[in-house]
Amino acid sequence: MAADDGMQVIIGLEVHIQLNKLRTKLWCSCTSAYHGKEPNTVLCPVCLALPGTLPVLNKRAVEFAILLGLALKGDVQKETFFYRKNYYYPDMCKNFQISQYDKAGGVPICVGGELAFRAGKEARTVHFMRVHMEEDPGRLAYDGSITTSPVAYVDYNRHGMALLEAVTEPELRSPEEARAFLKKLRAIVEHLGIADLGLEGSMRCDANISYKGHARVEVKNISSMKEVEKALMFEMMRQKQKIKGGGEIVQETRHWDEVRRVTVSLRTKETEKDYRYFPEPDLVPVAIDKKMLDAARKAMPELPDARIQRIVKQYQIPEYDASVLCDSKAMADFYEATVKIFDDPKDVSNWLMGDVSRRLNEDLVEIEETKLTPKALAQMLRLIKDGTITGKIAKGLVKGMLSGAMPADLVKEHAVKRIDDAALLGNLAREVIVENPKVVAEVKEGKNPRTFEFLVGQVMKKTKGQADPELTREILKELL
Amino acid sequence: MSKKIDENTVAHLAELARITLSDKERKEFAKQLSSILEFFSQISELDTENVKPTYHVVELKNVFREDESREGLSQEAALRNAPQKEKGYFKSPKIVED
Numbered sequence: 130m131a132a133d134d135g136m137q138v139i140i141g142l143e144v145h146i147q148l149n150k151l152r153t154k155l156w157c158s159c160t161s162a163y164h165g166k167e168p169n170t171v172l173c174p175v176c177l178a179l180p181g182t183l184p185v186l187n188k189r190a191v192e193f194a195i196l197l198g199l200a201l202k203g204d205v206q207k208e209t210f211f212y213r214k215n216y217y218y219p220d221m222c223k224n225f226q227i228s229q230y231d232k233a234g235g236v237p238i239c240v241g242g243e244l245a246f247r248a249g250k251e252a253r254t255v256h257f258m259r260v261h262m263e264e265d266p267g268r269l270a271y272d273g274s275i276t277t278s279p280v281a282y283v284d285y286n287r288h289g290m291a292l293l294e295a296v297t298e299p300e301l302r303s304p305e306e307a308r309a310f311l312k313k314l315r316a317i318v319e320h321l322g323i324a325d326l327g328l329e330g331s332m333r334c335d336a337n338i339s340y341k342g343h344a345r346v347e348v349k350n351i352s353s354m355k356e357v358e359k360a361l362m363f364e365m366m367r368q369k370q371k372i373k374g375g376g377e378i379v380q381e382t383r384h385w386d387e388v389r390r391v392t393v394s395l396r397t398k399e400t401e402k403d404y405r406y407f408p409e410p411d412l413v414p415v416a417i418d419k420k421m422l423d424a425a426r427k428a429m430p431e432l433p434d435a436r437i438q439r440i441v442k443q444y445q446i447p448e449y450d451a452s453v454l455c456d457s458k459a460m461a462d463f464y465e466a467t468v469k470i471f472d473d474p475k476d477v478s479n480w481l482m483g484d485v486s487r488r489l490n491e492d493l494v495e496i497e498e499t500k501l502t503p504k505a506l507a508q509m510l511r512l513i514k515d516g517t518i519t520g521k522i523a524k525g526l527v528k529g530m531l532s533g534a535m536p537a538d539l540v541k542e543h544a545v546k547r548i549d550d551a552a553l554l555g556n557l558a559r560e561v562i563v564e565n566p567k568v569v570a571e572v573k574e575g576k577n578p579r580t581f582e583f584l585v586g587q588v589m590k591k592t593k594g595q596a597d598p599e600l601t602r603e604i605l606k607e608l609l
Numbered sequence: 610m611s612k613k614i615d616e617n618t619v620a621h622l623a624e625l626a627r628i629t630l631s632d633k634e635r636k637e638f639a640k641q642l643s644s645i646l647e648f649f650s651q652i653s654e655l656d657t658e659n660v661k662p663t664y665h666v667v668e669l670k671n672v673f674r675e676d677e678s679r680e681g682l683s684q685e686a687a688l689r690n691a692p693q694k695e696k697g698y699f700k701s702p703k704i705v706e707d
Contacts, residue, residue, distance in 0.1 A: 282698035
């Protein structure tokens with residue numbers, strides 16, 4: 130998507146995926162279940178880099194890395210090494226991060242790879258430079274915003290969690306594309322079962338942003354998928370204004386300040402060579418043989434693309450529906466569980482993609498964060514089908530169902546049943562006709578069918594959506 | 610191959626390591642580091658074309674740990690050596706300047 134002023138932005142992402150489905154951290158046997166715990170209570174001498182401690186690699190972390198590498202169609206390497214990335218920052222106790230490197234003889238666990246996704250109507254493919262393993266730093270907390278806080282508070286519970294960093298080529302062309310790409314990547318990670326991405330900080334990004342012919346800026350500290358689009362839009366606007374004003378973009382690292390919604394310069398003069406990468410002497414090389422690869426291939430679950438094709442075939446719904454549902458594993462699981470107990474696949478997808486998704490978006494929650502169950506949705510669809518409630522009434526039940534209510538109980542509680550009392554509807558229809566003489570005249574001219582539906586809507590309004598729409602139409606037609 | 614280390618390079622390295630050096634120390638270390646590099650540059654006289662790089666001096670591979678959790682430290686023990694702490698956190702100077 131080229132901007133209307135001809136300035137083309139180029140975006141590359143470094144996506145950190147926290148392997149919180151592992152039971153333990155990357156180098157030590159501390160539990161990975163640190164979310165929600167008191168600060169500095171989920172750690173050990175290894176996490177704190179106390180003298181004499183040594184890292185020991187979590188075998189399952191390597192298996193997870195191989196799974197992601199294969200799922201992204203990358204080249205899983207036969208031999209891979211860990212490297213030290215040296216930098217001085219309070220989120221790291223050791224003053225270096227154990228990571229992997231693709232220069233100076235380094236070999237990350239997976240090289241290359243690609244991801245096909247849909248951005249709007251366009252089919253896109255973005256390539257990866259690599260997927261590498263590294264440890265998560267600790268978490269810094271501030272008094273308010275990072276720029277205004279007088280001190281930083283450090284919590285090392287997160288320190289040493291296993292991360293996979295997927296680095297893309299600079300091939301993304303807009304914030305919307307970046308979001309669509311991340312959505313697809315998220316769906317793949319969820320299907321692989323290597324990370325619960327509903328947990329805070331489980332998918333974080335750094336973004337490289339530049340305009341053609343100008344210097345590149347790296348924006349760090351984008352804490353979630355939802356923040357990526359905002360951070361990119363701000364940084365694009367900042368660069369654009371600077372370029373248009375005749376200024377020059379400085380190649381630098383900036384920090385996304387979530388509270389103030391701006392990127393701020395970190396004022397570091399450190400360049401890549403200042404990280405002084407060198408092979409990690411405390412960890413031996415990892416050799417990935419055919420046996421490990423075969424095991425990973427065998428363990429490979431159904432991935433979103435395959436699932437979309439299967440759902441289309443199995444339930445005969447449009448590919449568009451299937452791909453929207455498979456954007457989220459939880460949504461796709463919910464769909465299939467509902468279809469199992471309510472045999473109208475299109476009806477189920479219509480409701481999930483329509484009113485249910487709309488409510489989820491309004492509340493900024495994912496379906497798995499609500500108390501809605503497939504059983505409740507199936508019950509609601511049955512109530513519509515047997516004529517107990519109208520679709521309109523059902524729409525009003527969704528909110529309560531997301532809080533865990535069963536639709537049949539809601540109907541009883543609020544006495545929101547379909548009204549099929551012809552005498553009552555007749556009276557209401559007569560009222561509507563008297564109240565809307567102009568519309569009635571238009572209907573009688575018979576030019577615009579929508580004028581008739583307006584009258585139906587008025588009867589609906591008087592019954593708070595409970596009138597049987599078919600019966601109302603019949604009665605109105607007769608009266609006119 | 611070998612490059613002389615000048616005082617500016619020493620100053621830069623000192624900044625990366627967050628240590629303060631006097632003028633005298635900078636001069637001294639520049640000389641010392643240069644001679645260390647000089648010494649190592651002898652290695653580059655060897656023909657290593659067909660030698661595989663050594664990543665690790667130990668000939669071990671695949672030293673793994675099973676993914677099983679164990680109890681760690683208490684908050685009190687973890688913070689025991691911290692010069693500054695508050696509400697269970699380590700306290701550090703601010704990072705970003707205005």
